[in-house]
Amino acid sequence: MQKTVVIVGGGVTGLTAAWTLQKNMGDAMRCFVIERALRPGGKISSARRDDFVVEIGPDSFITQKPDALALCRELGLQDRLVGSNAMERTTYVWSRGRLHPLPEGMLLMAPAKVMPVLRSRLLTWPGKLRMGMEYFIPPRRPDAPEESLAAFVRRRLGKEALEKIATPLMAGIHAADPERLSLRSTFPMFLEMEQKHGSLLRAMLRRKRVQKVNPAHKGNASAPSSMFVSLRGGLEQMTEALAAHLTPGTLRLGESVASITREDGQYVLIMDDGQYMRADAVILAAPAYATAQMVQTLDAQLAERLRAIRYVSTATVSLAYRRSEIPHALDGYGFVVPRGEHRSITACSWSSMKFPGRAPEGYALVRVFLGGAGAEHLAEQGEAELVERARVELRTTMGIAAHPQWAVAHCWWKANPQYELGHAALVEEAERLAAQHDGLHLAGAAYHGAGIPDCIRSGRVAAEMTAKKIQTNRCVTI
Ligand SMILES: Cc1cc2nc3c(=O)[nH]c(=O)nc-3n(C[C@H](O)[C@H](O)[C@H](O)COP(=O)(O)OP(=O)(O)OC[C@H]3O[C@@H](n4cnc5c(N)ncnc54)[C@H](O)[C@@H]3O)c2cc1C
Structure with missing residues (x-):
């Protein structure tokens, strides 16, 4: 019998999940995307x-x-x-009444070149010296407790680098409080740099040396050379194209899931207007607090974990x-x-x-x-x-x-x-609880990265797991 998969949330995560399922499974299943808004795309607009x-x-x-x-x-x-x-790669920082260019060659908080930092008028001399001392600060033991972005930067590069560079640039990406933001869950590469090379400055210098010897290490030769890419007519062209690739009737706009229960081996999704749908598998691709509301009766513990993601x-x-x-x-x-x-x-x-x-x-x-x-x-x-x-x-x-x-x-x-301290453990626990419900998957910006590539990956992985599950169940039935 044809199985039904319902995806809740028509942002880039949910749309990617639907498209991946339809590509991989064709007519072997029916798939619906329930989206509360009247347009697909979620935050991409x-x-x-x-x-x-x-x-x-x-x-x-x-x-x-x-x-x-x-x-x-x-x-x-x-x-x-x-x-x-x-041509124009500078980012400025507003400090003491004027705009200062960020020293050239910074990888977010880590400087790759010494002279631009020394010449910069953004930082004071004590601030620059403190940043330079980073070279000599030993790494923490790998099993030490998790650190916030603020604690890590203060320890390695000093207070001024935290206030003038790391907080606005890095915590800013997540609109987060640097004292609560988990470095491990947001910028793990800096922890790796510390663990592997002993210091960020050493890691950056080694990187530069490797790039000199082998310029191919500068990046993926087949990708556009820019670190950031968009679409000529706006990013929404991506979600519009995804929606257009879906089988007609997949996308149900202007419908909102109020709650989910389980009955006779199927999920029952009850809409805000009282209508309901049955599904063999469900991918929950709405914000975590909205998902918490939906699963409250199905699993109060899971709902509580999801609500803890601020x-x-x-x-x-x-x-x-x-x-x-x-x-x-x-x-x-x-x-x-x-x-x-x-x-x-x-x-x-x-x-x-x-x-x-x-x-x-x-x-x-x-x-x-x-x-x-x-x-x-x-x-x-x-x-x-x-x-x-x-x-x-x-x-x-x-x-x-x-x-x-x-x-x-x-x-x-x-x-x-907010990817706060303890985020990885919280997500692990939420996923463990979700996995106890056959065919139920969490996906989206709340869990393993909020950037668009992370969301796309999350949608694809949820779809692949769902497809596998459906295929296995079909084999068992046969
Ligand atoms: C201002 C801003 C700027 C950003 N800038 C960048 C950037 O430049 N680069 C980058 O990579 N990332 C950026 N991000 C992050 C990125 O845009 C998001 O993390 C990503 O788009 C989230 O996609 P999603 O599909 O997981 O969630 P969403 O886009 O939030 O989609 C979830 C959908 O679920 C729907 N929904 C909620 N409840 C229900 C319900 N009960 N029933 C049915 N549907 C429901 C919502 O209407 C929504 O459409 C930015 C985010 C914001 C807010």
């Missing part, structure tokens, strides 16, 4: 306004993790891939200007704002400098970020308040006095999962 391309949610993905790039190619989007503009709110405001109205050279990707500066924005992307085709000739598009851990009240506001706050901040930081041609703001309510 792009808009066109005049001749601008505006990203409301994510604006790019990294190429180091291959899954997103591979998916775009599979979907036939290779001609639309655009790398971030290579989320915070952020907001984005995109503003369009005439290029001549911006006094800054815009010679970089944008800037980040350390918490200690007490401003109400966390970062600003110079979107039209970052990727080609984001603004028409003679115009510029900038995007301001607000909120995150400890500052959610700044994000949880109406559109007019968000735009006004962004304008005030742009006047102070970039000297933009003009009114924007137009502005678009969006509050991402509880959209950013």
Whole structure:
């Protein structure tokens, strides 16, 4: 008999899961994606306004993790891939009343070159010396208790590197509190660098030597050379293409799952409007707190674990200007704002400098970020308040006095999962509990990485496990 798989959540994770299942299993099963919103894509959301391309949610993905790039190619989007503009690789940091370029050659917090750090006016001399001492600080024992990003950076590179570089750049990616953010669950490469080479500086110097001897080590030769990639018409083209590849009738928009129970060896999904669906397997690809609500009656312990994954709110405001109205050279990707500066924005992307085709000739598009851990009240506001706050901040930081041609703001309510200390153990426990329910899988940004490539991988893995399960069960029945 044809089996039914229901995927809850039509973000990039759920759509990838559905497509993978349909590719692998064809007519051997029926698959539905239940999505609460009226459009697929979840947090991936792009808009066109005049001749601008505006990203409301994510604006790019990294190429180091291959899954997103591979998916775009599979979907036939290779001609639309655009790398971030290579000429302008600087990111600025707002500090003591002005924008300072981040020292050249930084791999997030780890410097690859000594001279740019020494020359930088972002850091004080004691701060630079403290960073240099990192070379001599012995690594921690591998079995030492888990460290937060803040504890790790303070121990290795000092307080100033934490405040001016690691917190705005790294904790900023997760909109997180660096004192609570698990380094192991978010940036494990720095732990590996410490364990393998004894220090981050040693690891970076060795990396440089290897690259000199063998330039192929610089990266995957077949991938675009940029570290960040987007799509010409906006990232939403990826989720639109995924949705378009699904068998008609798969995607059920505007429906919301209220709860899930089990009856006669099947799952029963009860919708908000009281309708229900039966399924042999279920992939839960909604945010963890929404999934917790759905599984509360099925498994209260699992629900409790899922609820323990905290989320915070952020907001984005995109503003369009005439290029001549911006006094800054815009010679970089944008800037980040350390918490200690007490401003109400966390970062600003110079979107039209970052990727080609984001603004028409003679115009510029900038995007301001607000909120995150400890500052959610700044994000949880109406559109007019968000735009006004962004304008005030742009006047102070970039000297933009003009009114924007137009502005678009969006509050991402509880959209950013927090990978806090103990995250790996929490997820392991949630997955152990979920595995006790035959054919039930967790997938998405809350578990093994919140970046788009991580979500795609998570959706694909859940689909492959589901397909295997269905195939095994069919063999047993036969
Ligand atoms: C502002 C912002 C900027 C970001 N920037 C980047 C970036 O530049 N690069 C990057 O790699 N990542 C970025 N991210 C992270 C990345 O966008 C997300 O982690 C990823 O898109 C999440 O995909 P998902 O499918 O797991 O979840 P979602 O996109 O959240 O999809 C889950 C879906 O489940 C649906 N749902 C919820 N409850 C129910 C229910 N009861 N019934 C049915 N459906 C339900 C929701 O409506 C939603 O559509 C950013 C995130 C944000 C918020």
